Amino acid sequence: MDLNLREIRAFIAVAEAGSFTRAALRLHLSQPALTVQIRRLEETLGARLFDRNSRNVALTPVGRELLPVLQKSLREMEHVLLDARALSDGSTGTVRIACLPSFAASLLPDLVRDFRQQVPGAVFDIRDVVASVVNRLVRSEEADLGLTGGEVVDPSLEVLHAGEDRLCVVCPVDHPLARKRRIRLENLVGYPLVLTAAGTSVRAVVDAAFEQAGVAPVLTCEPMYMMTAVAMVRAGLGLTILPGSSREIHAEPSVVARVIDDPRFVRRIALIKKRGRTLPPVTEAFVTALAPALEGTRKGKGK
Incomplete structure (x- = not known):
């Protein structure tokens, strides 16, 4: 059985108006066209819905039973259509994004706020995780977007936009490095370091830089989170290296950050999605809003 929305609307209009003529005017149809729609619905249902003569129209017992059922069904189907249109035009929907914690705590909140001012129906499902987990969540389609760090070599992932983040050494305000105008890798050698744990995108950049220089960092602690690393610097356990x-690095007044003037201390960042997958319209719109922020990191803004 194939019920047609137009035919259901026609039935309800006639039932509520008590007249084919008035119902046809309400629906902007000719009376013969309306009659055809009612006849088709009756054929589909296998029951007569109206008793009619030259003077009036009355619902049959079957019509009376069906009227509230079809009224409810029509309301539900119209809500589905409205929701579908809202999803398709990007005015509502959920943006599922996995992103680096440094991005989640810096650029993302303002971007989400500004975007929701333009699209109040947008909802955000945010997973702030290390780069390897970002990639896995996008690959498994648990997230539609990923803001990840490092080179993207997985062929199942597509880079939508790319940027970069220069790394800084974070030290106490009275540390000798705090007074230097330019800091290079050789200035870091010998100082105890608090480095984020292996598997983080920042740690991968730092390890590669020291390896290329042929020196080994002096490690004291390896926390997972950047706030913990900063707290350990404040406690005098060593220096740390974090994204600009x-x-x-700006939340603790007892420490300062100095950009490391070395191209090896640059973390590549990329906005990714799963290759071959279509993003929801609301997510596509958020990608457009994200692009200038990533372009800003590529140009060295906001460091």
């Missing part, structure tokens, strides 16, 4: 975009 991270808010953690």
